[in-house]
Amino acid sequence: xxxxxxxxxxxxxxxxxxxxxxxxxxxxxxxxxxxxxxxxxxxxxxxxxxxxxxxxxxxxxxxxxxxxxxxxxxxxxxxxxxxxxxxxxxxxxxxxxxxxxxxxxxxxxxxxxxxxxxxxxxxxxxxxxxxxxxxxxxxxxxxxxx
Amino acid sequence: xxxxxxxxxxxxxxxxxxxxxxxxxxxxxxxxxxxxxxxxxxxxxxxxxxxxxxxxxxxxxxxxxxxxxxxxxxxxxxxxxxxxxxxxxxxxxxxxxxxxxxxxxxxxxxxxxxxxxxxxxxxxxxxxxxxxxxxxxxxxxxxxxx
Numbered sequence: 001x002x003x004x005x006x007x008x009x010x011x012x013x014x015x016x017x018x019x020x021x022x023x024x025x026x027x028x029x030x031x032x033x034x035x036x037x038x039x040x041x042x043x044x045x046x047x048x049x050x051x052x053x054x055x056x057x058x059x060x061x062x063x064x065x066x067x068x069x070x071x072x073x074x075x076x077x078x079x080x081x082x083x084x085x086x087x088x089x090x091x092x093x094x095x096x097x098x099x100x101x102x103x104x105x106x107x108x109x110x111x112x113x114x115x116x117x118x119x120x121x122x123x124x125x126x127x128x129x130x131x132x133x134x135x136x137x138x139x140x141x142x143x144x145x146x
Numbered sequence: 147x148x149x150x151x152x153x154x155x156x157x158x159x160x161x162x163x164x165x166x167x168x169x170x171x172x173x174x175x176x177x178x179x180x181x182x183x184x185x186x187x188x189x190x191x192x193x194x195x196x197x198x199x200x201x202x203x204x205x206x207x208x209x210x211x212x213x214x215x216x217x218x219x220x221x222x223x224x225x226x227x228x229x230x231x232x233x234x235x236x237x238x239x240x241x242x243x244x245x246x247x248x249x250x251x252x253x254x255x256x257x258x259x260x261x262x263x264x265x266x267x268x269x270x271x272x273x274x275x276x277x278x279x280x281x282x283x284x285x286x287x288x289x290x291x292x
Contacts, residue, residue, distance in 0.1 A: 028162045034249065036222055038231055038254040038272075044288045045220070045254065074191070076182055078258055078269055083226035084266045085258040087182055098176055108184040108191065110256050110272040112224055112231040124233055125225055126184075126256040128274030136276045136284045138148065142190045 008077050008086055009122050012114070016070040019092075022060040028053050031112060031122045038126040040107050040138075065097035072109075073143075084120060086111045089142060090127070104146040105129075153266050154223050154232055157259070162216040165238075168206040174199050177268045178260060184272040186284075194203060211243035217291075218255075223282050232257045236273070240284060251275075251291040 004012070010032065018027035028049060031037075037046040041056065046052040075088040090109045112124035113126035127137040150158070157176065164173035177183075185201065186264060192198040194206035205241040208281040236255045240248035275284040 001235070015234075038233070038256065038274065039276065040274070041277055044276055044285075070172070077269070078229060078260060080226045080229035080260075083229045083231070085229070085231060085270060087258075106275075108272065110184065110215075110258070110270060112233075112256070112258065114224060114226075122252060124231060124256060126233070126254065126272045126274065128184065128186070128254075128272065129277065130185065130190055131187055131275065131284045136286070137190075138282045138284070139190075140282070 004075060005077060005079070006019075008075070008084075011086070011111075011120065012072050012088075014070075014076070014084065019068050020061060021065070024057055024060060027056055028119075031125075032116075032143055035122055038124075038128070040127040059101070062123050063094075066102065067095045067097075069093045069095055082115050084113045086113065088094045091143075093146070104132065104141045106142045106146070150221060151223060153261075154221070155220075157220070157232070158218050158256075162218075165214050165216045167214070168209060169202055170199065170206060173202055177265075177271075178262075181268055182270050184270075184274070186273040186275055209240075213241045213243075215239045215241055227237065228261050230259045230261070232259065238290075238292065239292070246282065251286045252288045252292065257272070260285075 009046050028043045031049045035049050037052045071091045072088045078085045087110045089106055091106050093104040096102055107127040108127055109121050110126040113120040114123045132139055177195045178193045181195050183198045217237045218234045224231045233256045235252055237252050239250040242248055253273040253275055256272040257268050259266040260269045275286050278285055
């Protein structure tokens with residue numbers, strides 16, 4: 001993977017950190033107020049940061065004492081003045097309160113980022129897992145050994 | 147939905163037309179040679195137009211004498227100089243050879259477009275269906291009555 005530009009590297013780090021700390025405020029600061037999120041789970045579209053925040057609060061609360069270690073692979077960036085896009089494979093690895101690895105899951109992730117006042121924020125997120133042709137069930141792990 | 151800009155409206159029309167005609171060449175002209183496609187079905191990522199074209203040929207061939215009428219809803223566009231993004235809900239409605247409606251399926255669709263020589267082409271596509279929380283099966287229809 002080519003070295004990432006500073007803005008993208010910072011954003012990925014902030015996302016990883018906010019999820020690990022289950023810090024809703026830090027997490028939501030990454031999103032534009034008008035963000036449209038196509039999340040992998042249950043809902044077709046979250047329109048606006050308020051709707052998305054309620055889902056994120058539900059996610060973090062559902063974790064109880066567990067934590068989620070996020071990592072990004074195969075990151076690709078397209079950028080222009082004021083708008084950029086990041087795509088990646090993201091791994092969500094659950095840990096128990098004492099740091100023991102639990103289950104892990106992978107998603108494809110696409111972000112569209114708009115830069116306002118020098119800060120790129122997510123205006124569009126799309127996460128998903130590919131579907132098995134036969135059973136229409138999600139294929140939730142790409143990499144063996146997870 | 148706000149009126150679409152000319153470039154986006156043209157692209158959506160070209161996509162609809164290429165799918166309906168099962169015209170692989172017209173379809174692939176919408177994509178950048180380096181396109182990365184996160185398709186809803188079976189495969190984590192197609193890296194480059196060549197890999198994607200083989201999948202598209204398989205799709206069109208699998209249709210036999212049937213046709214697919216594509217339509218887009220809830221289209222949102224973000225654009226900057228040289229880069230833009232489109233997100234939408236896309237409906238793929240199957241028709242028999244004599245135009246009778248068969249099954250229909252919906253996806254969330256995200257495109258990232260890079261403009262080279264005044265022509266915006268898809269550098270990144272992400273299509274998916276949300277997954278049921280309980281059974282991890284795809285929810286393939288958003289709108290009732292399809």
